[in-house]
Amino acid sequence: MASFQWARIFAEQGHNSHCMCYPDSPLAEKLRHSQLISQEIAFQQYFSPRATWQLRQYIVRHGIDGVFLQSLKDLWVVSPALVGLPCKLIGFAQMWLEGINKKDFLHTLIHKRMDALVTLTPLQSAQVLRCIPFPSEKTHVIPNSIDTRRFSPRLRSDDLRRELGAANSDILVGIVGRLDPQKGQRELIESFAQARRRAPQLPLKLALVGDPTPSSGDEYRRSLEEAIKKHNLDKDVVLAGFRSDIPSVMASLDIFVLNSYQEAFGFVLVEAMASGTAVIATDSGGIPDVVDDGRAGWLVPPKNIDALADTLIEVASHNERRRARAEEGRVYALEKFDELGNFKKISTLLET
Numbered sequence: 001m002a003s004f005q006w007a008r009i010f011a012e013q014g015h016n017s018h019c020m021c022y023p024d025s026p027l028a029e030k031l032r033h034s035q036l037i038s039q040e041i042a043f044q045q046y047f048s049p050r051a052t053w054q055l056r057q058y059i060v061r062h063g064i065d066g067v068f069l070q071s072l073k074d075l076w077v078v079s080p081a082l083v084g085l086p087c088k089l090i091g092f093a094q095m096w097l098e099g100i101n102k103k104d105f106l107h108t109l110i111h112k113r114m115d116a117l118v119t120l121t122p123l124q125s126a127q128v129l130r131c132i133p134f135p136s137e138k139t140h141v142i143p144n145s146i147d148t149r150r151f152s153p154r155l156r157s158d159d160l161r162r163e164l165g166a167a168n169s170d171i172l173v174g175i176v177g178r179l180d181p182q183k184g185q186r187e188l189i190e191s192f193a194q195a196r197r198r199a200p201q202l203p204l205k206l207a208l209v210g211d212p213t214p215s216s217g218d219e220y221r222r223s224l225e226e227a228i229k230k231h232n233l234d235k236d237v238v239l240a241g242f243r244s245d246i247p248s249v250m251a252s253l254d255i256f257v258l259n260s261y262q263e264a265f266g267f268v269l270v271e272a273m274a275s276g277t278a279v280i281a282t283d284s285g286g287i288p289d290v291v292d293d294g295r296a297g298w299l300v301p302p303k304n305i306d307a308l309a310d311t312l313i314e315v316a317s318h319n320e321r322r323r324a325r326a327e328e329g330r331v332y333a334l335e336k337f338d339e340l341g342n343f344k345k346i347s348t349l350l351e352t
Contacts, residue, residue: 001092002144003027003070007036009343018062037350046076056081060264066350069114070094074134079113090349094144096124096264096285097131108133116349118142120265121289129236142346143290144324145339146274153276153330155251164207164252165238171316173206174253176246176268179221180213184282184302186220191308193231199313204236209249211242250275255315255322261302263287273297273333278326280311290345292302296329 003019003115004027008018016037021027023040031038039058043051055077059067069078069091082089091114094228111132119125125278127140158168166172177183185208212221228237243249246268250256256272258281263269265286272279275312279297281287291297298315300307314320 002092002348004030004034004036005145005339006068006070006343006346008034009339011036013248013343015063018058018064020058032335033277043077043300044053048077051077052059052081059085059087068092068234068346070352075110075114079110084111086348088114088115090118090346093117093119093124093128093132097128100131102131102159103133114138116140118346121286123289124264124286134338134343137161140345140349142342143337144232144267144270145332145337145342146267146270148334148338149336150247151250151261151274152247153251155248155275157248157252160245160248160252164205164209164240164249165236166207167203170203170205170256172203172250172252172285173255173257173316174247175257175259176209177258177266178210178213179208179224180221182261184261185224186305187305187308188257188259189227189231189233189237191312192307193227193233194305194309195316196231196233197199198309200319202313204312204316206233206237207240207253208238209240209243209246213226237245241320246271247275250277252276255280257308257312258287258333259284259302259308260284260287266290269297270333273326273329274337276330278314278315278322279329280308291329293294294334296332297325348350 019031019036019038020041023042028040039053039224041051056219064087066088072091072093111134117134119141120143122141125139129139130137141284158318161172164172175188176187179185196204212218228234250272256277256279257268258269260282263285269279269281270288273296279291281291281297281299282302283299284302288299298311300311
């Protein structure tokens with residue numbers, strides 16, 4: 001939840017940080033249990049004069065001189081609220097946009113109020129600018145970040161590995177995230193089954209960490225259970241559900257897989273890299289930039305069961321190569337995705 005993260009960091013660094021969100025949203029719930037200043041405003045998508053007026057009054061009353069917008073669709077509310085105010089507006093493009101054109105007159109008008117746009121990766125930046133009316137010279141690539149102090153190879157736990165069905169001598173493969181068809185867990189199970197058949201000498205185990213997507217994920221979880229049963233993998237694959245100890249989970253894996261069809265970034269990928277775990281990820285969206293075009297991990301085509309099986313076998317078969325690439329990934333993650341380092345880049349946008 002990037003908006004909460006940046007609000008927290010700004011507050012920790014001494015800024016008078018306010019967070020505004022939609023009522024009863026996951027962000028609102030998280031803010032209620034925090035010490036951050038927050039305000040809930042209900043509004044409809046696109047024009048919402050009442051919300052625009054409430055936002056403007058709040059900004060004037062609290063003397064706010066900088067607004068960070070986490071969703072560009074909210075420009076319809078925010079841009080008119082800032083008309084005539086000496087307040088910087090910095091937008092964040094968090095999504096992978098494709099096949100849409102938002103360069104009409106009205107979109108041009110509301111995007112014009114932005115002083116800067118922050119994108120996650122060079123690939124995503126180029127893709128976003130094809131779709132929206134904003135100049136490249138005002139666009140800055142600053143990736144999502146993590147508290148790298150929370151992720152370390154030292155958190156590896158033999159007890160946790162046993163909970164996930166793996167002994168010390170096993171090679172534990174894992175995927176972390178909500179259970180959803182777009183995340184590619186079903187294809188991973190198929191690839192894992194193929195790798196087990198083709199390389200039975202490799203002591204491979206698989207853990208899927210995460211709960212089903214609300215309202216639609218239960219059926220998908222059942223399909224995963226059926227796939228596990230079909231391939232007789234009951235002793236080799238664990239559906240671990242939600243876990244709160246993700247830093248320890250990441251460090252306890254030998255191979256982390258991000259098998260999404262499309263991702264603009266991929267927080268969990270960075271967490272795994274910072275934990276010193278070897279990563280395999282799909283060559284889609286902004287992911288190649290996150291793994292330094294494959295130098296900090298392995299890339300496979302999305303939805304390609306055979307290619308993922310090949311890569312699982314390759315990575316699991318070469319311990320030294322796997323560990324060396326994992327160390328490269330950790331160094332890269334600590335240098336590029338540390339939240340305090342990227343906070344300095346974002347705060348500079350307020351000053352320029």
